[in-house]
Amino acid sequence: MTAAGEAHAPGARGPAGTIPLAVPNIGDLERRYVLEAVESGFVSSVGPFVSEFERRFAERVGSRHAIACSTGTAAIHVGLLLLGVGRDDDVFCSDFTFVGSVNPIAYCGARPVLVDAETTTWNLDPVLLAAELDRRAVAGEAQPRVVEVVHVLGQPADMEPLMDACDRHGIPVLEDAAESLGATWTGGRYAGRHTGTVGRIGCFSFNGNKIATTGGGGMIVTDDDDLAARARHLTTQAKVPDVGYLHDEVGYNYRLTNLAAGLGLAQLERLDEFVAAKHRIAARYDEAFADLPLVRPPRVAGLDATYWLYSVLVPETDGRGRDELLAHVGDVGVGARALWRPLHAQPPFLTAPVLGGTVGDGLFSRGVSLPCATDLTDADQQRVVDAVRGFFA
Numbered sequence: 001m002t003a004a005g006e007a008h009a010p011g012a013r014g015p016a017g018t019i020p021l022a023v024p025n026i027g028d029l030e031r032r033y034v035l036e037a038v039e040s041g042f043v044s045s046v047g048p049f050v051s052e053f054e055r056r057f058a059e060r061v062g063s064r065h066a067i068a069c070s071t072g073t074a075a076i077h078v079g080l081l082l083l084g085v086g087r088d089d090d091v092f093c094s095d096f097t098f099v100g101s102v103n104p105i106a107y108c109g110a111r112p113v114l115v116d117a118e119t120t121t122w123n124l125d126p127v128l129l130a131a132e133l134d135r136r137a138v139a140g141e142a143q144p145r146v147v148e149v150v151h152v153l154g155q156p157a158d159m160e161p162l163m164d165a166c167d168r169h170g171i172p173v174l175e176d177a178a179e180s181l182g183a184t185w186t187g188g189r190y191a192g193r194h195t196g197t198v199g200r201i202g203c204f205s206f207n208g209n210k211i212a213t214t215g216g217g218g219m220i221v222t223d224d225d226d227l228a229a230r231a232r233h234l235t236t237q238a239k240v241p242d243v244g245y246l247h248d249e250v251g252y253n254y255r256l257t258n259l260a261a262g263l264g265l266a267q268l269e270r271l272d273e274f275v276a277a278k279h280r281i282a283a284r285y286d287e288a289f290a291d292l293p294l295v296r297p298p299r300v301a302g303l304d305a306t307y308w309l310y311s312v313l314v315p316e317t318d319g320r321g322r323d324e325l326l327a328h329v330g331d332v333g334v335g336a337r338a339l340w341r342p343l344h345a346q347p348p349f350l351t352a353p354v355l356g357g358t359v360g361d362g363l364f365s366r367g368v369s370l371p372c373a374t375d376l377t378d379a380d381q382q383r384v385v386d387a388v389r390g391f392f393a
């Protein structure tokens with residue numbers, strides 16, 4: 001079974017020739033930069049690749065600042081701290097997402113309030129959010145410290161009504177853009193903006209299964225000079241320039257290494273190629289499945305998704321559904337995978353308040369992600385298509 005995030009050699013097949021779900025695409029440029037980092041002796045968290053990666057990343061997504069972190073989860077943790085999240089605060093968060101979105105809320109001692117997805121983009125439902133914020137305002141109840149909006153599967157959220165609701169109540173937004181590097185809004189108020197740059201803070205991940213990888217890594221982006229300075233401070237053990245070791249608060253060892261940043265810089269230079277590959281793979285699946293009773297990934301006007309993980313919803317017919325499809329394609333070496341169990345059903349968060357929840361349950365019970373590594377060959381994609389079509393034949 002090939003899991004998202006498992007390491008594979010480039011282009012390698014998983015166990016028994018399985019076509020992997022999503023694996024890094026590593027080439028000569030990556031080899032060159034990583035070797036350069038090794039040979040320079042700057043392998044740790046100081047070095048020219050880190051600042052160059054940050055500068056180029058900020059430029060690519062259109063943000064004033066970018067601060068490289070050791071993981072996406074660490075980036076979100078620091079992002080929440082920057083926005084003042086502390087013990088017993090409420091933080092609203094998408095319910096239908098990977099657990100890396102919500103664990104940092106728990107690290108802060110805060111309480112996640114899980115907001116269901118909507119059916120168009122599969123992201124946090126602005127109607128549920130606005131209704132709850134308005135209700136709390138009328139009832140005189142405390143508002144959440146932060147609203148964390150996740151752009152799942154490379155699909156930008158319906159951001160205008162989300163921002164309107166949060167702005168109305170003065171609540172800062174943190175965007176978990178871990179899965180949506182390369183995705184943008186093409187219409188409406190945020191046309192031309194990259195995911196992660198609309199809220200006060202945006203967080204990205206460079207885990208091995210993401211569209212661009214540093215092995216492990218993350219990035220915080222913000223336009224706010226003070227937040228950026230504080231992000232650097234908190235991620236480097238809160239060290240104050242001083243002859244002795246002076247640390248003015250509890251900090252974190254969350255910086256990205258120069259070695260990893262070398263890999264990241266090469267991947268960033270190839271990001272357009274990766275996004276184009278994801279689009280090409282998605283278009284081919286869409287066409288090949290057009291006559292099947294599958295729900296294909298959302299195509300929403302005004303949003304340019306990356307289809308980071310190409311995912312379909314499988315109808316339950318004659319007692320056959322998601323699990324039977326997974327078993328069927330797995331038998332012929334296709335590394336497909338179920339979508340995430342919603343956070344409200346995860347053991348550490350069973351007692352978290354939930355707004356809605358049935359949409360996320362439906363996405364989980366029917367959702368399947370198909371192999372879509374950026375170096376997926378046409379022949380391998382055809383094998384996936386044949387396997388899926390065979391299930392419905």
Ligand SMILES: *Cc1c(COP(=O)(O)O)cnc(C)c1O
Pocket residue numbers: 071072073074097098099100101150176178179204205206207216217218
């Ligand atoms: C991958 C991911 C994270 C965590 O990133 P890591 O780099 O693996 O720590 C957080 N949120 C979402 C939505 C993710 O997909």
